[in-house]
Amino acid sequence: MTAAAPRAPRSDAPWDLSFLRVGALVTVAAAGIGAAVTGLLGGWGDALGVLVGAAVVTAFFVTSGLVIAWAGRIDDTFTLPAALGMFxxxxxxxxxxxxxxxxxxxxxxxxxxxTVVAGALLWSGVHLRWVWTRQLYYVPPPAPPGAGGAPSTDPETPRKRG
Known part of the structure; x- marks a missing residue:
């Protein structure tokens, strides 16, 4: 029998779900404009369809984000099954x-x-932008100044500005 490979230490960093707030705000703005335009051009039943579709997409993305973060807090290997299961x-x-x-x-x-298709594309764009503009560490981040650790002298370690 072979011994199990040692697991990497778990990070205590919480899952960042701030993209949910941004996605919801962008969806509210887009749905409001879309419902008004659709109501004027296609009727108010269609405008209601835009609002309900936007609510459905928002609920789906928020639920998925929460479930995936919950699964990731348990173990990183649970995030993919959680994402696929939620899908x-x-x-x-x-x-x-x-x-x-x-x-x-x-x-x-x-x-x-x-509206669900358009909303899913909108949420995907918001999420992609959120990921691309975040400072993500590929190693555990350095200890903040004054937290008992000396600042990192590694030139590969990104530093936060001001």
Missing amino acids: FVKAVVLFGVLNALPEHGWLDRRTLAW
């Missing part, structure tokens, strides 16, 4: 919601579905 659950829920709506009801299913 499956969200697809089933969306399919059920769209099928439960009447074909010619007060809410236009096609507008709702296209």
